[in-house]
Amino acid sequence: MRVFKSVWQRYAPTPEIAWLLEQFRQMLNDCIRIGLAENVTSLKSLSLKAYRQLSGYDVASYYKLCAISAATGILRNYRKAKRKNPHVREPYARRPRLTTCYGFKVRYGELSLPIHAREHIRIPLNQHAQATINGFALRSVTLTEDRLSLAYSNEVQQLRPRGFIGIDRNLDNVTTATSDGSVKLFDLSEATRTKTTYEKVRSHLKRNDVRIRREISSKYGQKQRDKVKQVLHHASKLIVEEAKAKQYGITMEKLTGIRKLYRRGNWQGCWYRGRMNSWSYAELQRQIEYKSKWEGLPVIYVHPYGTSSRCSICGQKMKPEENRTLRCPSCGYVVDRDVNAAKNILARALRFGVVGLTSEAMVAEPASVRQSAKSMRGS
């Protein structure tokens, strides 16, 4: 199985690189415009419609293909979003961002990228990036105004897991429950605090110019995301290390939009914070998934229905008590709600029959849950 990781570093763009990025952004917007006008989203038909119209751009032809392929992705997402909300804004690339899988090389500590047909530009790589990619196959390069990121791959054998780690994410923590009965809690409140501080800074930006405000606030957004990512990396690393040591697979809830996050009732309905939170939920899953896959550990997603409200022993609806604990009126089980959710997620993974099941791990659940689990497996 081929698995992927990436490493990034900052760099100082030369005028040539800035020029290339801007050309790419314009080509991408041309492709998006053509795709919208012709109503096409497939790579093949967009290539037929758009490639010739990009002939005016004096860049290596690799980038034309990359722009077309990036545009198909954007157009597909747009089409999907439009089905849900007909008023969604038409896509347009504002910031330069270039991804290419072709034509680049790393040699003598430098990334070499074609710019025109036979002309290359070079960007020095730092020690960390060089050491990280050493020995792996490079897959793609992504450039933005001040960062470059290299994706690399490895071939691994997928392990047959001896058990699972169930992971439940909450606003302030991530809780894990494992097949061998251990339960752990990783504190994420530092990430939440970071978010609140940056939000205060943002709310004090009262510049009238929308463009400036957008620029400043996206700069803060980036810093904030970096800070939150760091906190999440710490937790995801520890979780995957435990999974690796025990040869356990990973199981998480399938995130179904923002609704589930609302249901948790952890914040006060602020649109921005809601977006930030759903981003950070998805980011933690992304990190855990790629780190696990890199180690050959299987990752499975289970249906979230009822994981936070049903008893992880008998499957009955639980009653909330104080201090985030739940009590089961049917079997009398009293448990922390996050621990209960993690155990439910774990139990659902075991029911998928990936590993030899111990009877204690099997949990009876209401028919509606079994039904939804079945429909998820089908999808």
Ligand SMILES: [Zn+2]
């Ligand atoms: Zn119970």
